Amino acid sequence: MKRLMMWMMAVLLGLSFGIAQAADITLGPGDVVKASVYGNPDLAIETRISDAGRMTFPLVGEVDVNGLTVQQAEKKIVGLLQSGGYVKKAQVNLIVSQVASAQVSVLGMVNRPGRYPLEGGKRGVMDMLAQAGGFNADGGDAVSLVRTRNGATTKTVVDVIDIVRNGGTNKDLELAPGDVIYAERSPRFYIYGEVQRPGAFRLERQMTVAQALAVGGGLTPRGTERGISVKRRNGDGSLHVVNVKNDDLVQVDDVILIKESWF
Template sequence: MKRLLMWMMALACVLGVGMAQAADLTLGAGDVIKASVFGNPDMATETRVSESGKITFPLLGEVKVSGLTVQQAERAIGEQLVKKGYLKNAQVSIIVSQIQSAQVSVLGMVNRPGRYPLDGGKRGVMDMLAQAGGFNVDGGDTVSVVRTRDGKTSKTVIDVVDMVRNGALDKEIELGPNDVIYAERSPRFYIYGEVQRPGSFRLERTMTVSQALAVGGGLTPRGTESGIKIKRRGGDGSVQVIAAKNEDVVQTDDVIFIKESWF
């Protein structure tokens, strides 16, 4: 898990360079911007976007910027300075110093769940997971991303381990304001009977019965690998009891029972 977190952070840095384009950020209430006008240092100002979506700008007073990208806001302020006769040519520059309107919720099995800003306006899932400290000890391999676009909500499941190990960057998702990332809990299996450490354990990919037995600490002196049974719940809710072999692959929520040897 630590190695995966390091990969995630390294990949996030690579993605961040390519994805962060502050000019495309849409401004909203709570954002703090630094605005300046080329050749007019007395017009430089730092201001917060109000709940009504406006900023206070020198000479102009209140200017509505909520819903505009940084480039659009620069152009709108410049046009008003020219239109009202304050300048003949206004070259306005805006830097967003604090982003409060554009945030993503990272929840579930991460080390630091919470809301994180979309610094620079565009971030991917890997970057936001890294900001949240990566998966915790109960985290699995997948995350669910819930997004709302044009009034429609969609859910996408991403296999993070596959993305990192195979470099499948085409599966990365560009996030937007109020998106939600939920880090899923790792799948579990259960092993009881004559094992050293009976209980619930993380199910690794393609784990076999023999490997599951090793995770449970191996057999007790009275245990036997003969006659291992697995209780497995089907999709319809029914429970099957399966005579298992050591090479059989364990499935999510399987209950493995190791019986006592008669000899």
């Protein structure tokens, strides 16, 4: 079932990429741009946009392109070349060879953590998760998105599995430069006592005590399913012990004790 879900997620993420539209890239400090003017090979350059958001272009000097799309920057340079009398009917082409200004950090339980460019216009959390290679073996089903807008920083949890299962791409969130995606570790439960494989295991959604027992390899010859107890944390963090049945649901960080049979 898990493999099927991972395959479904990969398909959905692959479809969400599409083809990047170079004209939609927003320019900013650190970006490297290749520029050319049709019929004027001497005006071809490759330059890095300065910290002030300016690029140096032959004949017209410094051009403020910070926050402009590639298409808008092309039109601006065309206007400067024509208004200055340098080229009568200029056709300017800009290609962004390195994107450094518009980046998003993807951290946590992913296969390729790092910083990734927001190329191709609008990008969502699912796009960037795919760029980072998806969840690794310790990854869970959700990511936390940390965003700063108008001076206020917020944290939003994105349920990736819910989006995949229900096709709810409208629940995906659009990203902006500087956003941070943190892939959470999968929730765990613990089982010990008279089971074949005591230890910590991944907690699947809607997992029952009986299923948790199966994950632990089942009972030892001395084990019993009677009187199973669980150490569970309250909302204030304190521990309490509850008796559970096989069809009860396991909660995050539950510690399940399988007792020895007296008979």
